[in-house]
Amino acid sequence: MATNSVPIETHTPIVDSRVGYDVEKVRRDFPILQQQIHGHALVYLDNAATSQKPRAVIEAISRYYERGNANIHRGVHYLSEHATSEHEAARRTVQGFINAADKREIIFVRSATEGINLVAQTYGRTHVQPGDEVLITGMEHHSNIVPWQILCEQKQAQLRVLPINDRGELRLEELPKLLTRKTKLLAMSHVSNALGTINPVKQIVEVAHSHNIPVLVDGAQAAPHLNIDVQELDVDFYVFSGHKMYGPTGIGVLYGRQALLEAMPPYQGGGDMIRSVTFEKTLYNDLPYKFEAGTPDIAGAIGLGAAIHYLDRLGLDNIAAHEHDVLVYGTEALSAVPGVRIIGTAAQKAAVLSFVIEGIHPHDIGTILDREGVAIRTGHHCAMPVMAWYALPATARASFGCYNTEEEVERLIAAVRRAREVLG
Ligand SMILES: Cc1ncc(COP(=O)(O)O)c(C=O)c1O
Numbered sequence: 001m002a003t004n005s006v007p008i009e010t011h012t013p014i015v016d017s018r019v020g021y022d023v024e025k026v027r028r029d030f031p032i033l034q035q036q037i038h039g040h041a042l043v044y045l046d047n048a049a050t051s052q053k054p055r056a057v058i059e060a061i062s063r064y065y066e067r068g069n070a071n072i073h074r075g076v077h078y079l080s081e082h083a084t085s086e087h088e089a090a091r092r093t094v095q096g097f098i099n100a101a102d103k104r105e106i107i108f109v110r111s112a113t114e115g116i117n118l119v120a121q122t123y124g125r126t127h128v129q130p131g132d133e134v135l136i137t138g139m140e141h142h143s144n145i146v147p148w149q150i151l152c153e154q155k156q157a158q159l160r161v162l163p164i165n166d167r168g169e170l171r172l173e174e175l176p177k178l179l180t181r182k183t184k185l186l187a188m189s190h191v192s193n194a195l196g197t198i199n200p201v202k203q204i205v206e207v208a209h210s211h212n213i214p215v216l217v218d219g220a221q222a223a224p225h226l227n228i229d230v231q232e233l234d235v236d237f238y239v240f241s242g243h244k245m246y247g248p249t250g251i252g253v254l255y256g257r258q259a260l261l262e263a264m265p266p267y268q269g270g271g272d273m274i275r276s277v278t279f280e281k282t283l284y285n286d287l288p289y290k291f292e293a294g295t296p297d298i299a300g301a302i303g304l305g306a307a308i309h310y311l312d313r314l315g316l317d318n319i320a321a322h323e324h325d326v327l328v329y330g331t332e333a334l335s336a337v338p339g340v341r342i343i344g345t346a347a348q349k350a351a352v353l354s355f356v357i358e359g360i361h362p363h364d365i366g367t368i369l370d371r372e373g374v375a376i377r378t379g380h381h382c383a384m385p386v387m388a389w390y391a392l393p394a395t396a397r398a399s400f401g402c403y404n405t406e407e408e409v410e411r412l413i414a415a416v417r418r419a420r421e422v423l424g
Contacts, residue, residue, distance in 0.1 A: 021318045027403045029054040029310075040373025043408045048193050048221060048352055048399035049377050050243045053307075057247055060306035064299045071295055073272055087298050090305030091288070097308045098238065099229040100255055104287035107254040107261070108296050112220040113143040115239030115254035116187070118291065119216055120147040122264040123237075124185065130156040133182040135213075137199075138164040138389060139192040142382040144218045148187060162188075164389060168195035168344040175204065179211045186215045190222035194383040194395070195344030196327075196352030198226070205234050214260065220244055224401065225323060225350045227316045230255050242300060246402075247307030251300030254291070261287050268293040319402045323351045326400050330409040337416055339424065343395050354381075354395040357416070360423045362396040368419040369396075374412055 027033050030052045035042055044052060064086070070079035072087050088103075095103045109115045124147075128134060134148045138161050145159075152159045160178050163171050170188075179186070186208045191198050205215045214236035219228060223240035230238050237260070242251040256264075266273055266284055270293035275283040284290045311319070330353050334340055339358040357365060366378035377397045380387045387393060398412055 021314075021322050023322060023403060023405050026314065027405075029056070030403055031055060031058070033403060037373040037375070038371050043374040043411045045398040045400065045404065045408070045412060046375045046377050047224070047401035047404075048244070048381075048397065050249070051224060051246050051401050052403070053248070053303075054246055054310050056310045057303050057306045061248060061299050061303045064302050069299075072298055073289075083298055086305075087296070087301050090301040093305040093308050094253055097228070097311075098253075098255055099231055101231060102258055105255055105258050105261065107256065107288045107291045108301050109239075109252045109254050109291075110250060110297070111243075111252035112218060112239040112241040113147075113252075115237075115252055116143055116216065116218065117147045118254055118267045119237050119239075119256070120151045122267050122291075123214075123260065124148070124151040125154065126263075126265060128152070128155045128157045128184045131182060132157045132184045133160050133180065134158075135160045135162060135178055135183050135186045137162040137170055137188045139168065139170070139195060139197060139383065139386055140187070140189055141193055141218065141220070142384070143220070144187050144189060144216075145385070157184075158182075161385075164197075164386075167346050168192065168197045168386075169346045170197075170199055170204075172200070172204070175207055179208060179213055183211065183213050186213055187218070188215065189218040189220075190228075191219075191225065191350050191352075192344070192383070192386070193221045193352065193399075194354060194381040194386045194397070195346065196349040196354070196399075197344060197346040198222075198348040198350050200348075201233050201235065209234065221350070221352075224311075225316070225320055227320075236260055242304040242307060245304075245307055246310060248297075248300045248303040250297045251304050253304075258287065261291070264291075266290050266293070270294040272296075314402060320350070322402065323400050323404070326404050326406060326409060327351060327353065329406050330398065330400070330412065333409060333413045334416065337413065337420065339420060340416070343390055343392070351400040353398045353400075355397075356392060356395055357420060357424070360419065362394040364423050365396045365416065365419045368422060369412070369415045372411070372415040372418065374415045376412070 032052045070083045072084040091103050091106050094106045208215045216237035217235045219238050219240040224245040236257050238255040243249040273285050273293040275285050341356050343354040362378035379394045
């Protein structure tokens, strides 16, 4: 395995989490954390799969169904108008969250996965021709691999891969070689779910744009941890899911540069995405509705808006600094356990601690930890090519959120030591 000598962007937390971040107070906002599992206080360390929901989000969704439920954009009655304005307010909240230039650039989708499929099947189908190439990276989640494979099969195009090094960082020195006249799009993750690597998005976008290649960034693992500014990053498309950032499942966001979205054909046909329909011809609606066919997840959008307000109250810089402390503490403590190897040792990492223990299958570690009330994920993390690169069938993964503590990391380490005693 080659090592990467190219320096990567630094991500230094701005606010010291030990000043003014009261994690115990944060924990009290999450009802689910107050329970016992198998007779132990729950230690929830599966945040990269999905995060828990604060009371503010749960209540926003309940309030909508108890007092505000109606279909949007179609009624003249009070509830319909109110639901429409709440849904649009959520869109403006998302716009502010990622600093998009215009609210029409915010498309509500089901998830990050749907956002990527949308771009592949609209922008991709229009711009990728036989013999062209789509470039992804060696650390992508299956959601940012398979839609491009499907597109490449449909269009007889080639999928190319920017490799990673043994620390789990992108080998940036390979990038110029892989960006050719045939490359029609670069799709990459902001933060790796399997390794925790934070990628130098801005730097990569600059290189891609110098070749006139647009960039889609999968921000599913970045949105809960980092401040995102799509204008500063200069990305063309950016996707994320509500449920990984303390919001509900079933809602996600596709950001797209307005000029690109305007030129793209619709993804799905149906109600709301039209201006007029006859049997002969349909005229499509304006942005963002052109890409929002059918009744959307109204409660989901409102819940996502509430999650963003919650994140704003805590401050993403504060959260990042706190999680950084927990990650550093966990990395040191776990490295000290005999037989443990940490997978993913990039210089810039966020909130993910993937590891293996010599001679023990990760599923067995996960099962023993569960009996101790410690919830982690084991498996390939929907990133089988990453596992193949490390020649591993699976890893155990602890992933942190705004409510995790160093005491919980100690519970993790104690449980890992016990797993070694039982299984080693
Ligand atoms: C990096 C990354 N991209 C995409 C996804 C897909 O997210 P969703 O299943 O919410 O669409 C995930 C989910 O784990 C992820 O970690």
